[in-house]
Amino acid sequence: QVTGPSGEGTDAIVILEKTPFQEEKVSDLLKKHTKLELQMHNDIYSTYHLYPPPELSEIKTTVVYPATEKHLQKYLRQETHLIRETWEDYKNITLPFIQSQSFSIQWVYNILEKKAETDRIIHENPDPRDGFVLVPDFKWNQNQLDDLYLIALVHRREVKSLRDLTAEHLPLLRNILQEGKEAVAKRFGVPGSQLRIYLHYQPSYYHLHVHFTALGYDAPGSSVERAHLLADVIDNLAMDSMYYQKRALTFALRADELLLKKFQEAGR
Amino acid sequence: QVTGPSGEGTDAIVILEKTPFQEEKVSDLLKKHTKLELQMHNDIYSTYHLYPPPELSEIKTTVVYPATEKHLQKYLRQETHLIRETWEDYKNITLPFIQSQSFSIQWVYNILEKKAETDRIIHENPDPRDGFVLVPDFKWNQNQLDDLYLIALVHRREVKSLRDLTAEHLPLLRNILQEGKEAVAKRFGVPGSQLRIYLHYQPSYYHLHVHFTALGYDAPGSSVERAHLLADVIDNLAMDSMYYQKRALTFALRADELLLKKFQEAGR
Secondary structure (H helix, E strand, O other): OEEOOOOOEEOOEEEEEEOOOOHHHHHHHHHHOOEEEEEEEEOOEEEEEEEOOHHHOOEEEEEEOOOOHHHHHHHOOOOEEEEEEOHHHHHHHHHHHHHHOOOOOHHHHHHHOOOOOHHHOOEEEOOOOOOEEEEEOOOOOOOOOOOOEEEEEEOOOOOOOHHHOOHHHHHHHHHHHHHHHHHHHHHHOOOHHHEEEEEEOOOOOOOOEEEEEEOOOOOOOOEOOOEEEHHHHHHHHHHOOOHHHOOOEEEEEEOOOHHHHHHHHOOO | OEEOOOOOEEOOEEEEEEOOOOHHHHHHHHHHOOEEEEEEEEOOEEEEEEEOOHHHOOEEEEEEOOOOHHHHHHHOOOOEEEEEEOHHHHHHHHHHHHHHOOOOOHHHHHHHOOOOOHHHOOEEEOOOOOOEEEEEOOOOOOOOOOOOEEEEEEOOOOOOOHHHOOHHHHHHHHHHHHHHHHHHHHHHOOOHHHEEEEEEOOOOOOOOEEEEEEOOOOOOOOEOOOEEEHHHHHHHHHHOOOHHHOOOEEEEEEOOOHHHHHHHHOOO
């Protein structure tokens, strides 16, 4: 809790993350450590505690302030349960729930309108219907490619999630797949065959976006119960325009999430 | 390379690992940092670089010395690449490759024939066409439920992988989903809603099997480029019996895998 200007307690979320090693700094680590303590020695194997100087042990720190109750819940660790959502469940439970929530996506509009993060844009296709902006995700500090993480945010604003997609969106999705790969190869030298390109369902915000992560990076949210490969989405829509308005979709919800309660109340 | 007592160069392996945060030291991190730099600010979100003092950023260091060529190979990172395999690719490249290999799956037959691991069987449906055996995976020591991992091995022997499945296999797959969940709930008290139930493509052996892992466990091979939820597989086959003989499938191969070379030789 942080005391705000009004004197009232206001919550802040502070996220601390150790960052991957940078290859070019590994020899510095071995040379410039402040202390090296032998822990164990057995045959050809030994282990040590190494204490690096501060400049070689950056911690990525993210602050959300002021944080609402909803922000707090998002980051607390919780038991999770899988939901198998039919199209009827989506219409009757999930969609009304999404519409009743007012999670601000002003930060997305800030990026799309060039009011924030303008210098971070990696690629843009400005077409209002089939265009998008590609930016590094907040989670990536851009110091090393091991945990490369970018987000494509679409310019059109009425597409909430995978559930809204039809064949009408194929040109947009194909642009993201093709141009996104090209832009990442050009800027970061990472070929398309080493990128995991996918959507989340449920997404964490309801403005259509696509995740680009390094294939070697075990990115949070890349597991099968949440991620949908963009290439599969495109093939499914090409096969059946209404695929995502027919098919059941699985996703995990934390025990304290209101949407889980809605499913339970509906007897699902 | 380290110069040994003989004067000859001898290889050493040095493994550096950042260690998890210790909960009781998190407040120290926030108070005793040596520097805090603002990186980005947008709406309620901001990110910082935090540089901790050495004693709060221990690196676990393991040394293997002297290291043989085999030690070196074990620790060298292999690049992986995604393949998007069409049905034609499967017929022309993957299937001939699988058939040319003689991966022994005797251990699977030993389990199915009760010649091994008989006391480990959690559940069996003995039907030769639609039955299966459920056993704990080798990777799970059964000491805690956090990393619960079981495998369902089907009794029929001619189904190599996801690619062979048609609507004919629906009764088998539905048995695995239903009876597998019930057996895990009964034996381990873990409800079906907390199980991730999926197939791998490519699998590591070509006798059809289904993975059951704890939803909260970030199991290796549960990411979207390898895992296919059994519930999705069932729905896809119910919609189109030939779904897996039509659709392109994505999977990752390590740079040194022979199958990748086959795809490259075929110009894919």
